[in-house]
Amino acid sequence: MEPLKDTLQTLQDEALRRIESAADAIALESLRVEYLGRKEGRLTQILRSLAQLSADEKKAIGQQSNQVKGLLEEALTRKQESIEKEKIDLSLKTSLDLTLPATPWMRGKCHPLTQVMDDIVSVFTRLGFNIAEGPEVETDFNNFTALNHPPDHPARDSHDTFYVKDFKDGANVPLLMRTHTSPVQVRYMTTHKPPVYIVSPGRVFRHEAVDATHSYVFHQVEGLAIDTDISLADLKGVLSLFAKSLFGGDGGIRFRPSYFPFVEPGIEVDISCTLCQGKGCSVCKNTGWIEMLGAGLVNPKVLRTVGYDPEQVSGYAFGIGAERVAMFKYGINDIRLFYENDLRFLKQF
Amino acid sequence: MKVSVHWLKEFVPFDLSPEELSVLLRNRGFDVASITPCGGPVQKVVTARVETVSKHPNADKLSVCSVFDGHDTLQIVCGAPNVAAGQIVPLAKIGATLPGGLVIEKATLRGEESSGMLCSRRELRMAEDHSGILVLPADTAVGQDVQTLLMLGDSVLDVEVTPNRPDVLSHWGVAREIAAALKKPLQWPEIKISKPGRAGPSFIRIDAEDLCSRYTGRLVQNVTVQESPLWMQLRLLRCGFRPINNIVDITNYILLELGHPLHAFDLDVLAGSRIVVRLSRDGETIACLDGATRPLKDALVIADAESPVALAGIMGGEKTSVQSGTKNLLVESAQFQPATVRRTSRRLGLSTESSYRFERGTSFEMADIASRRALHLILKTAGGVFAGEQDVSTRKPKTRPLHVAVKRLQELLGVPVSSADVRTALKSMDFQVKATATTLTVIPPMHRQDIQETADVAEEIIRTLGYDRLQGRLRGAPGRAEPVDRRRQLMRTGRQFLMGAGFWETRHAGLLSRDSAHKFYGETLPPFVELENPISTSGELLGTTLLINLLLTMNRNLRQGQKDVRLFETATVFHREKESTGERIAENLSLAWIATGNYQADHWKFRARPLEFWDAKSWLNGLMAEWKVTDWTLDSADLPACLHPQEALRIVAAGRGIGFIGRIHPHQTARWEISPDTYLCEIDLNVLADRPSSPVRYQELPKHPAVIRDVSLVLPETTPWADIVSFLKKRFDLIEQTELFDVFKDASLPEKHRSLSFRLTLRHADKTLSDRESSDIFQSILDELQREFQGQLRTAAPK
Structure with missing residues (x-):
């Protein structure tokens, strides 16, 4: 009886000591098997030998060996945890060169002209304008005549035009590639009653030799508002918001009289140069202003053509060249870059 | 249009720098594209005659001249190779100042004294020419101030005149704008001619009455055709005209001065000494002043008793032109219908200073004034006798009073405007204004044919008051908000998906060359819509597919050394569509992409993998999921020739093919110089847009295990x-x-x-x-x- 008790005590001391000094998880596991293994464990064997003892002895030794078992298990768990912690602590010391290149990601972007047109359009859709679009092949009537460019009018000179073979309109006039997005206005007004608030983004064509500042294709965003009480003050308000939204700054704009047949008064709109805050620099040729777009009040002749009464309604229209905006905004000096689609260019926006 | 500031000042006095003047003009609607100074200023530079020229004893390239300035004879050492005795030249005397501040002093050049300097064009800053001294016309008086004589210190402004303002296409017209802005009176140029000697027989007939509203002819006998006076030549040169002879120069001078084109005929060559304004007859031609003979077809011409002698309003004929031997003249000043001049000018591809003005509109009144001013100058500079005149008009312009409500002007302009403002502004521009209680009766001057209604008057008001008065007002648009267009939605979401998958958006003009179309489609092309007047063969067809331009762009990027290239475009494609009544052009919105290289780029840790068909298919699935299109399928029917026969599929929705996806056909890769591992896809968005989009319905989450x-x-x-x-x-x-x-x-x-x-x-x-x-x-x-x-x-x- 006594020897058994001592044996248990010795086993406990020895086991605790060995657990404490176990080197790693494997050593710890073999200690667990050695002492507590279900079949061959030394404590298990001792417990198995209790069968030969009296009931009192069984009880006393049983109690003691359960205590030993508990202690050993607790020691194993504690040691286990401490080994794992040491392992983690060790792994935290392994240094990694985090400057190595990241996994490549592939994400494309919209063309800069799309970005600019989306930006412009959103200025006006936020105000409640609808987006209206139209075909790129147009009739002479929609592109010119209805917009107060009658046949044989010199204002047509500034719209060198591509004509389409084999196709004519109802009046037997050849179809053409639209020279501006303004025919969309005609289409919209002839099918809608005032009030009208639209923006028309789109691709347009002019029969022009290509160089750094000219392209036979370009993009416009045109706006049109027709209502019972529209004045030049409204035009100045929205264009100022446009300037502020696209270029930042204080939204300073300047109107100058000009001429576009479909508006009267016709206005050339300059924006305050945001590169020099209007102080004058090489980009604005020291004027502090950048020529940006054409606008005006819709010519009553146009209103009458689409069946509106110029005594009852008035309106404004403006046409913004997306290339011009993008070139100023990003400092691009060659319009051809937009259509070459060189990735080294596209990736900059 | 080039205008001389010096010339403008003949009509309106003003004291503005050329820069201030261009600001004034810009604020009135006339941009100034450039300002060019015309020499000077100089002081104590006078005209002088070279009396003798001898070689400098000590210098090969110098001459010693004696020069007479009207008072004294001076010794001048001169380095110019062209100096010769008898010349009249500009002499900078001792104490003279030249442009740039150079002051002339007495000097000794290699031992010879020089009391001044003979000047080249460059020294007077008239031009870059420094090859020799400036030689003035032989009849120039000596001792004149050169600054005055050569009008140095002048500047030429290049003024951009919009097509609605033909009345400003002259010095007179520009001066009128300046006078209105500065509220100063205008001074008419001098016209002093007496009545012609005798009333002769009629020599003008207008057959084409609709096309010619006025024709004045004035006859001058016994003129001397010679060089124009120096001042006239200088002004013509400054405005871009080449001096020819005094008569031709006067017609050009008047065009620049008053904006009305004139023509002078040699009366003795004019068959029957008469003028018929008529349409050309079948088969007629005309040999023009520029040496070209042009066939005529329904062109308005000026004819003599036999044949056309001028293209009305465009260019005169060779036969009746004024030559050095011409003695007797017929001076034409007319008003032609703008459209007819424009049509003929465009048909012949012949645009002149004259046609430019006639097609924009000339003034009925000015036709006569300009003619009389021409006579004044002819008689003054070419001598001769005013021998007859005839003035035929088919209809006179009417004044049209406009009734304008001041309230409406305010409503349009958005600035407070008083009745007095309006009157002042309009009167400054020669409008007549009568006020009643609520409206104004406005009569525009005859030269303002562009003023037709209230909006035109509104522009004149704000142009005069200045746009600085205008305050912006920002209001929302109380329009009828419409739902977002399905096409735009498909385009936007398609773009978003493709960008996320590494595709870059491109934009092209959408025009194709026949050559590239053949590369793509093979021998037989599908029916294309073609341009009547392409700029070059590189863009004569309207694209039926976006892929051709994407292939070209792909190639360009590969040549730049790009490797993993993914590009897309959304744009319009054009098809010819048969209809019961013929053909129509169908414009469809198309989305196309092209990809080559690796699915994932090379990396130090992860191996790169080349693109495969399954990647392309996955992007297509992604697009359809993005668009929430569910009822679509793939099959292998009708594959286009550009795609690999085993690695391509047709995309089918609504029972019809809406596009293709697949690998490029191996035969195509060499043609476009791209890699065989290139995958393409094109989808017609119109078909998808036209179908009702299937609404999203929430499905209960599963309650039971799988x-x-x-x-x-x-x-x-x-x-x-x-x-x-x-x-x-x-x-x-x-x-x-x-x-x-x-x-x-x-x-x-x-x-x-x-x-x-x-x-x-x-x-x-x-x-x-x-x-x-x-x-x-x-x-x-x-x-x-x-x-x-x-x-x-x-x-x-x-x-």
């Missing part, structure tokens, strides 16, 4: 995977998902067979499947698959 089973089936290679999926879907509604995870082929399998391994997810919506139930279902799936497809089970390990 049972998962793997199957490996050995099948003939020719059995498409899609058949198995659709069979399972049709037969077993408990199958929630079928995922292929392995396709395997080796010698252990029967010839031309492959093993497909896939995972089935079974789920009952209302209950948990028991082991027994799921095993039974699974067994029947296996049985049916084997029966349907003659498949052999490889393994069937329940998990």
Whole structure:
């Protein structure tokens, strides 16, 4: 009886000591098997030998060996945890060169002209304008005549035009590639009653030799508002918001009289140069202003053509060249870059 | 249009720098494109005659001249190679100042004294020419101040005049704008001519009455055709005209001065000494002043008794032109219909200073004034006798009073405007204004044919008051908000998806060359819409596909050294569509992409993998999912020739093909110089946009667990995977998902067979499947698959 008790005590001391000094998880596991293994464990064997003892002895030794078992298990768990912690602590010391290149990601972007047109359009859709679009092949009537460019009018000179073979309109006039997005206005007004608030983004064509500042294709965003009480003050308000939204700054704009047949008064709109805050620099040729777009009040002749009464309604229209905006905004000096689609260019926006 | 500031000051006095003047003009609607100084200023530079020239004793390249300045004879050392005795030249005397501040002092040059300097054009800053001294006309008086004589210190402004303002296409017209802005009176140029000697017979007939509203002819006898006076030549040169002879120069001078084009005929060559304004007859031609003979067709011409002698309003004829021997003149000043001049000018491709003004509109009154001013100058500079005149008009312009409400002007302009403001502004521009209680009666001056209604008057008001008065007002648009257009939505979401998948958006003009169309389509082209007047053969067809330009752009980027290139475009394509009444142009919105290189770029840690068809297919699936299009399929019908016959599919929706996806045909790769691992796709968005979009309906989340089973089936290679999926879907509604995870082929399998391994997810919506139930279902799936497809089970390990 006594020897058994001592044996248990010795086993406990020895086991605790060995657990404490176990080197790693494997050593710890073999200690667990050695002492507590279900079949061959030394404590298990001792417990198995209790069968030969009296009931009192069984009880006393049983109690003691359960205590030993508990202690050993607790020691194993504690040691286990401490080994794992040491392992983690060790792994935290392994240094990694985090400057190595990241996994490549592939994400494309919209063309800069799309970005600019989306930006412009959103200025006006936020105000409640609808987006209206139209075909790129147009009739002479929609592109010119209805917009107060009658046949044989010199204002047509500034719209060198591509004509389409084999196709004519109802009046037997050849179809053409639209020279501006303004025919969309005609289409919209002839099918809608005032009030009208639209923006028309789109691709347009002019029969022009290509160089750094000219392209036979370009993009416009045109706006049109027709209502019972529209004045030049409204035009100045929205264009100022446009300037502020696209270029930042204080939204300073300047109107100058000009001429576009479909508006009267016709206005050339300059924006305050945001590169020099209007102080004058090489980009604005020291004027502090950048020529940006054409606008005006819709010519009553146009209103009458689409069946509106110029005594009852008035309106404004403006046409913004997306290339011009993008070139100023990003400092691009060659319009051809937009259509070459060189990735080294596209990736900059 | 070039205008001389010096010349403008003859009509209106002003004291503005050229820069201030251009600001003034810009604020009135006339941009100034450039300002060019015309020499000077100089002081104490006078005209002088070279009396003698002798070689400098000590210098090869210098001459010693004696020069007479009207008072004294001076010795001048001169380095110019062209100096010669008898010349009249500009002499900078001792104490003279030249442009740039150079002061002339007495000097000794290699031992010879020089009391001044003879000047070249460059020294007077008239031009860059420094090859010799400036030689003035032989009849120039000596001792004159050169600054005055050569009008140095002048500047030429290049003024941009908009097409609505032909009345400003002259010095007179520009001066009128300046006078209005500065509120100063205008001074008419001098016209002093007496009545012609006798009233002769009629010599003008207007046959084309609709096309010519006025024709004045004035006859001058016995003129001396010679060089124009220096001042006239200088002014013409400054405004871009080449001096020819005094008569031709005067017609050009008047065009620049008053804006009205004139023409002078040699009366003695004019058959029948008469003028007929008529349309050209069939087969007529005219030899023009520029030496070209032009065929005429329904052109308005000025004819003599026999044949056309001038293209009305465009250019005179060679035969009747004023030459050095011309003695007797007929001076034409007319008003032609703008449209007819423009049509003929465009048809002949012949645009002149004259046609430019006539097609924009000339003034009825000015036709006569300009003619009389020309006579004044002719008689003054070419001598001769005013021998006759005739003035024929077919209709006179009427003044049209406009009734303008001041309130309406305010409403349009958005600035407070008083009745007095309006009157002051309009009167400054020669409008007549009568006020009543609420409206103004406005009579525009005759030269303002562009003023037709209230809006035109509004522009005049704000142009005079200045736009600085205008305050912006920002209001929302109380329009009818419409739902977003489905086409734009498809375009926007398509872009977003493709950008996320690494594609870059491109934009092209959409025009194609026939050559590139053949490259893409082969021998036979589909019907193209063509341009009548392409700029070059590189863009004569309207694109039927976006892929051709994408292939060209791909090639350009590869040549720049790019490797993994993914590009897309959304734009319009054009098709010819047959209709009952003929053909129409169908414009469709198309989305296309092209990709080459690796699916994932090379990396130090992860191996790169080249693109495969499955990547392309996955982007297509992604697009359709993005667009929430569910009822679409793929088949291999009608594949275009540009695609690989084994690695391409047609995209079908709404029962029709809407596009293609696949690998580029190996024959195409060399043609476009791109890699064979290139994949393409094009989708017609119109078909998708025209269909009602299927609304999203929320599905209850599953409440019961799924049972998962793997199957490996050995099948003939020719059995498409899609058949198995659709069979399972049709037969077993408990199958929630079928995922292929392995396709395997080796010698252990029967010839031309492959093993497909896939995972089935079974789920009952209302209950948990028991082991027994799921095993039974699974067994029947296996049985049916084997029966349907003659498949052999490889393994069937329940998990």
